[in-house]
Amino acid sequence: MQKRGLTSGIILIIIGIILLLNKVFNLNFFSMSNFWPLFILIPGLVFEASYFLTKRNPGLLVPGGILTTLGLLFFFETFTNWQFAAHTWPIYPLAVAIGLFQLYLFGYQQKGLLIPVFILGGISLISFAIMIMNDFFWWINGSLLIPALFILIGIIVLFKSFSKNN
Template identity: 45%
Template sequence: MKNGKAGYGIFLIAIGLLFSLQTVGIIDEFWSFSWPLILLFVSIGFHVGFFLSGANKQKAGLLVPGGILFVLSLLFTFEEMTGWNYSGYTWPIYLVAVAVGLFELWLFGGREFGLLIPIFILSGLAFVFMIQNMFSFNILSFWPLLLIIVGLFLVFGRGSNSAKDV
């Protein structure tokens, strides 16, 4: 336990020094590009914690924030490098981050089928919004057409049990 306290103490000292140097203005430019690394290190900490526990399924919940923070650290690094010029286009990555965290939970936590539902919903929404952002038209304006296609499939599609329903 004493080594754990020392580790936390060193971590807090390092963070305090970084913030102090940033307040004084010594690492102002460095800090603007390196702060996403803190998210990356925390993400790695969650992953290491899970795998050091023997990849125990009961500890798989550690992977959800680990996966989310990993994706967000990559996104924020990109945004900092580009001056946040593309943030209007990359915002669906926030949905992907949650989907990645949940996917890691599904992958290492027992592969429960019900967990795939929010993963696919978040991934699908992110995909639709990314496509919408790439092109100038509003893809969501075609949702009535999607309803018509699904309705036609239900009425005339294969496996129709209309004779058995009567």
């Protein structure tokens, strides 16, 4: 009975803290517009826990990995008002790669599972790299760096041509 009281007390304190933070900082945490990713995250965590508690049926890790990854992504997107959605889309194929990789690690370790893992993971990583490169080059093109570089190189060329003539 002591353990049940301790657990109940901790849960009530956590709920109270969340409600207090909700009121003080106007987080609106307990609204359905912020809460819906739990309907994806909780089943994913249940699949994961089902395997790790019983160590039977590693096939549960595939939907567990996919749903857990997507649930966490949707929480991030919800709390950032989806402003990064154009940059986080590669996580969708990565979620499938994570689920399959968990099956490989904790399951039968069939080498054939690594093919879709590397394909999907590679697509995700290459997509992230291309987006980062595009953002970087946009920053360079949108800044004064390129014109300043041309001016600096022009000054160096002029000084070298003057020094050769004298």
